[in-house]
Amino acid sequence: MSNQERPASRRPRVRAPELTGKGGWLNTGGQPYTLADLRGRIVILDFWTFCCINCLHVLDELRELEQKHRDTVLVIGVHSPKFVHEAEHQAVADAVERYGVEHPVLDDPGLATWQQYAVRAWPTLVVIDPEGYVVAQHAGEGHVHAIERLVGELEAEHSAKGTLRRGDGPYVAPEPEPTVLRFPGKALSLPSGNFLVSDTTRHQLVELAADGESVVRRIGQGSRGLTDGSPDRVRFQEPQGLALLPDGSVVVADTVNHALRRFDPETSRTTTLAGTGFQRMQGEATAGPGCEVRLSSPWDVAWWQGKVWIAMAGVHQLWAYDPQDGTVAVGAGTTNEGLVDGPAGEAWFAQPSGLAATPERLWLADSETSALRWVEPDGSVHTAVGTGLFDFGHRDGAAEQALLQHPLGVTALPDGSVAVSDTYNHALRRYDPATGEVTTLATDLREPSDAVLADDDIVVVESARHRLTRLRLPDEAVKVAEVAHRTQREVTEVSPGRLELGVIFQAPAGQKLDTRYGPSTRLLVSATPPELLRSGEGAGTDLSRALELDPAVPEGVLHVSAMAASCDDDPDNAYPACHVHQQDWGVPVRLTEAAADRLSLVLAGTDT
Numbered sequence: 170m171s172n173q174e175r176p177a178s179r180r181p182r183v184r185a186p187e188l189t190g191k192g193g194w195l196n197t198g199g200q201p202y203t204l205a206d207l208r209g210r211i212v213i214l215d216f217w218t219f220c221c222i223n224c225l226h227v228l229d230e231l232r233e234l235e236q237k238h239r240d241t242v243l244v245i246g247v248h249s250p251k252f253v254h255e256a257e258h259q260a261v262a263d264a265v266e267r268y269g270v271e272h273p274v275l276d277d278p279g280l281a282t283w284q285q286y287a288v289r290a291w292p293t294l295v296v297i298d299p300e301g302y303v304v305a306q307h308a309g310e311g312h313v314h315a316i317e318r319l320v321g322e323l324e325a326e327h328s329a330k331g332t333l334r335r336g337d338g339p340y341v342a343p344e345p346e347p348t349v350l351r352f353p354g355k356a357l358s359l360p361s362g363n364f365l366v367s368d369t370t371r372h373q374l375v376e377l378a379a380d381g382e383s384v385v386r387r388i389g390q391g392s393r394g395l396t397d398g399s400p401d402r403v404r405f406q407e408p409q410g411l412a413l414l415p416d417g418s419v420v421v422a423d424t425v426n427h428a429l430r431r432f433d434p435e436t437s438r439t440t441t442l443a444g445t446g447f448q449r450m451q452g453e454a455t456a457g458p459g460c461e462v463r464l465s466s467p468w469d470v471a472w473w474q475g476k477v478w479i480a481m482a483g484v485h486q487l488w489a490y491d492p493q494d495g496t497v498a499v500g501a502g503t504t505n506e507g508l509v510d511g512p513a514g515e516a517w518f519a520q521p522s523g524l525a526a527t528p529e530r531l532w533l534a535d536s537e538t539s540a541l542r543w544v545e546p547d548g549s550v551h552t553a554v555g556t557g558l559f560d561f562g563h564r565d566g567a568a569e570q571a572l573l574q575h576p577l578g579v580t581a582l583p584d585g586s587v588a589v590s591d592t593y594n595h596a597l598r599r600y601d602p603a604t605g606e607v608t609t610l611a612t613d614l615r616e617p618s619d620a621v622l623a624d625d626d627i628v629v630v631e632s633a634r635h636r637l638t639r640l641r642l643p644d645e646a647v648k649v650a651e652v653a654h655r656t657q658r659e660v661t662e663v664s665p666g667r668l669e670l671g672v673i674f675q676a677p678a679g680q681k682l683d684t685r686y687g688p689s690t691r692l693l694v695s696a697t698p699p700e701l702l703r704s705g706e707g708a709g710t711d712l713s714r715a716l717e718l719d720p721a722v723p724e725g726v727l728h729v730s731a732m733a734a735s736c737d738d739d740p741d742n743a744y745p746a747c748h749v750h751q752q753d754w755g756v757p758v759r760l761t762e763a764a765a766d767r768l769s770l771v772l773a774g775t776d777t
Contacts, residue, residue, distance in 0.1 A: 182302040183775075185212075185295075186285035188245070192258045192276025195265050198341035202273065204301055209334025210243045211323050212297040213316065216288045218251050219264035220537065220575050220593075222466055222482045222520050223310050223752075224292040226448060228268055229425060230313040234320070235272060240335045241324055246274035249283040249291070251656050252561060252575050254593035263616070263633050267352040267370050268407075269393075272340050284659055289770055290754045296320075299327045299334065307773045309752025311450065315677030315773065322678070348635040349384060350375060355469065355578070355619040356630050356637060357411040357419060359434065364621070364628065364637065365419060367408040374408065374421065374432060381628055381637040388432060388439065395426045395446045403439040405430070410469030410524070412477060414492070420477050422467040429459070429467060429479070429490055429497075443490050443497045448483065450749045451732055456498035459490060464497070469578075471524035473531045474546060480521040480533060487521060487533070487544065501550055505693065505730060506753045508538040508557045513548035519558060523578040523619065525587060532587050534576040541579065541589055541600055553600055554589075554607055557697055558755055559726060562653035563594045563609075571607035572653055573598065578619035580627065582642075588627060590617040596649070597629060597640070609647045611640055660757045662764040665720035669767045670694065670705070672712040672731040674750065675774030680735040683747050693730040701725035701758075712772075724759040731772050 185204055194201050204212075215231065217224035235244055246265075250256040255264075256278035265274050277283060286295055286303075294312060296305040296319060305319055327333035354369040362379040373389035386400065394404030408430075410422035420442065421430040428444030443459030444467075454462050465483030472478075477490040478500060486502030501513035509517035523534030531544040540555025554568050562572035576598075578590030586601040588610060597611040597620065616633035629638045672692060676682055682689045688710035696702040705716035712731060730753045737745035754770050 182304070185297045185301050185303045186282070188214075188247070188275055189281045189285075190247070190275045190277030190279070191281070192248070192261060192278050195262055195274040195276060196270065196341060196343065197273045197339050200339065200341075202339060204297070206339075207243060207245075208301055209299050209332065210338070211238070211241055211299060211320055211327075211333075213242060213244045214286070214295040214297065215244055215246045216249050216283060216286070216291065216293040216295070217246055218249055218255055218291050219261070219268070220251055220255060220520075221291045225268060225425075226310050226466070226483065227292040227294065227313075228270060229448075230310065232271075234313055234317055237317075238320055238324075239338070241333060242320055243338045244272040246270060246272060247282050248274055248276050249280050249288070250278055251291070251658075252593050253654050254574060254595075260616075260633070263352070266343060267632075269370070271342070272338070280658065289661075289756060290752055293771075296323075298323055299332045303775075305773075306771050306775060307750075308754075308771055309750060311748060311750050312677075312773060314748055315680070318678055346635075349382070350635045350637075352632050352635065353618075353630050353637075354407075354409040354632065355411050355422075356621050356628065357413060358621045358623060358628075359413070360417065364623075365411055365432075365434075366630070366637065367411060367421070369407050369409060369424075369632075372405045372407065374405070374411075376434075377637065379623075381639060386437070388437065393425070395423070395428065395441070397430075397440050398438060400437050400439075410467065410471075410480065412470040412472050414472060414477070420470050420472075420490075422470045422479065424466050424468055424482075427464045427466060427483070429464070429470070429477070442492075442495070451504065451751055452734070452749060457496060459495045459497050462497050464488070468520075468522045469524045471526040471531065473526035478524060478526070478531055480524050482520045482522055482536075485518045485520060487518070487531075501544060501548060506537065506558070507695075507728060508535070508540055508542075508552060508555060510542075510550050510552055513544070513550065516550035518542075518550075523576065523590065525579045525581045527581045527585075532579045532581065534579045534589060536575050536577055536592075539573045539575055541573065541576065541587070553602070559656050559697075559757070560653070561593075561655075562651070563591070563596065563649055564651045564653055565598075565607050565609055565649065568600060568605045568607055571600075574654075578617065578630070580620045580622065582622070588620055590620055590629065592616050592618055592632075597627070609649050610643055612647055612649060614638065656757075658757055660724065660759045661768065662761040663718065663758050663768060664762065664764045664766045665718050665760040667766060668716045668718055670714050670716050670727075670729065671767065671769050672729070672772050673769055673774050674712055674731070674733045674772040676733075676735040677773065679738055680748070681738045683734045683736040689734040691730075691732040695728045697726045697728065698722065701727070718758075718760060720760060722760070724757070727754075727756045727758055727768070729754045729756065729770060731770070733772060
C-alpha cells in the first residue's frame with residue numbers, strides 16, 4: 170500500500186527530543202526553556218532559517234493560529250541556518266525583529282535540534298502534544314489548516330484527561346528602537362533628488378531628503394494591512410521593491426500582501442495594481458487581469474521593455490505587469506528551485522530578490538543560489554556569477570569561480586558594469602561584463618539589500634544598520650581574503666546503486682486525496698551533479714520511486730520536489746475546500762557501501 174493510501178489510524182506517540190541550541194533563546198527576556206517547562210501546552214516547533222522565503226510564508230500562516238489558540242498553543246521557532254551569516258546570533262535577533270516574530274525562538278547554529286528531530290528541509294513544523302510526544306510533522310507550506318484541526322482534537326483530548334494547561338506563554342516582546350528607518354529594504358532616487366525608501370518592518374514608505382537622513386514624509390499607517398488611499402489611510406505589509414514608471418508614479422512590491430501597489434508622489438495616494446492579498450499556490454492562474462491573479466511574495470520590481478518586471482521570490486519566477494491592459498503573466502521560470510539557464514520557459518531560479526534594468530539586459534540577484542544572472546530581450550536566461558544552491562562565499566576574480574553569499578540587490582552602473590548588494594557578506598561587489606571579473610567595492614556594510622546612484626556616489630541601503638550610507642564609487646576595488654563555504658547540513662549516507670525514494674504523505678484527518686481530475690500527487694527528481702543519477706530523474710505522479718545512483722560519483726545532492734492536493738472529505742458538499750501541500754528538498758548524500766538503500770522524506774505525517 171502506498172504512503173498516500175494508508176488508512177487513518179491512532180496517532181503514533183514518539184517522545185520529543187529536548188530543545189538545545191548554542192545560541193540560546195530570543196523573545197523570552199533571556200529565560201531558557203526545556204520541554205518539561207512547556208508541559209501542558211500544545212507546542213509547534215517551526216524549523217526555519219531567515220533566508221528562506223517559504224519559511225517566511227509559514228511565519229505568516231502561523232500568525233492567525235497563534236492568536237486564535239493563544240492560551241493553549243505555543244509556537245517555538247528553531248532557527249537552523251543554511252548560510253554562515255545566519256549562524257551569527259545578532260543576525261538571528263535582527264531577523265526575529267525584522268519579520269515580526271512574536272513567539273520564542275531557539276537559536277540553533279550547530280543544527281543540534283534539527284538533527285535530533287531528523288529534519289531535512291526548511292520549513293518543517295513538528296507538533297508536540299501536552300504530554301511531550303511528537304504527534305505530527307509537516308514539511309513545506311500550506312499545512313496550517315491541518316494543524317489547526319489537530320490542535321482542536323488535542324485540546325479536547327487533553328482537556329478531558331486533565332493534561333492541558335491554559336494560560337499565557339513565555340513570549341517577551343523586545344524593546345522598540347527609536348530609529349528613523351527600521352530594516353529598510355529597497356530605495357529609489359526620485360526626480361526631485363530625494364530618496365523613497367521601503368521601511369519594511371514598519372510597513373511604510375518613507376521619503377528622505379537628498380541628504381538621505383531627513384524625513385520629508387511617511388506614507389502608510391505603519392501597521393499590517395492592505396488598504397488604498399491617502400498616506401494616513403494606506404496600509405502595506407513588509408513592502409520591498411520600488412520602481413519609477415515613465416509617468417512619474419512608483420510601483421511598490423508589497424511583499425507580504427502579495428501585491429503590486431502604485432504610489433503617486435504628486436497626489437500622495439496609493440492604489441493596488443495587481444494581486445488579491447492572498448498568496449498564490451501551485452495550480453492557480455499564471456496570467457490574467459492584475460487584481461484577479463494571486464501573486465507570491467514579490468520582492469523587487471523594475472521597468473524594462475515597456476513592462477514592470479517582478480522578482481516573484483515566493484515561486485522562484487519572474488513575472489511581468491503590463492500597464493497598457495492591466496494584466497500580469499509569468500515572464501520566466503518554472504517554479505522549480507535551482508540554477509538552470511536557457512529559454513525563459515525552461516529556466517530555474519531560486520528566490521530572485523533584486524532587479525536592475527538596462528536597455529540590453531534585465532539583471533537579477535538570485536539570492537538562494539548566491540548568483541548574479543540576467544535576462545536577454547529574447548527571454549533567454551544566463552548566469553554571470555554563481556553555481557547553485559549549496560556553494561557560497563566571498564571570492565573575487567574570474568566570474569566562473571567568484572562567490573557571493575545571498576545577495577538581495579543589484580544596481581546598473583554608468584560604465585556598463587553592475588554593483589551587487591552582497592547581503593550576507595556585508596559587502597558591495599562589482600561584476601564587469603567586459604572583463605568577466607568580480608571585485609569588491611566596499612566592506613563593513615551591515616546586510617546591504619539595495620543601492621541607488623546619486624551623482625558620482627552610490628547610496629547603499631544598510632538594512633541591519635537601519636540607514637542609507639553614501640559611498641564614493643572607488644577607482645580600485647577593495648582587496649579581501651578569499652572565503653568559500655558549502656551549506657553545513659549533515660550529509661546523508663546512502664548505498665550506491667538502487668535507492669528507494671519515498672515521500673511520506675498522509676492526508677490530514679477529514680480530508681482525502683483529490684483525484685477528481687486525475688492524479689493529485691507529483692514528484693520531480695534531479696541531482697547535482699546530474700551524473701549522480703543513472704536513472705530515476707524527471708517528473709511523475711507516484712510519491713515513491715526507484716533511483717539508480719552511480720557508484721563512480723561519491724557524493725552530490727538529490728533535489729526532490731513533491732506536491733499533493735487533498736480536499737475535505739464531505740460527500741454532501743459538491744465543492745469541498747481543497748488544499749495544496751508542497752515542498753522542495755535538497756538532500757546532500759554520500760555513497761557508502763552497506764548504508765541505507767531507502768530515503769524517506771516527510772511531506773505530511775510520520776515515517777513508520
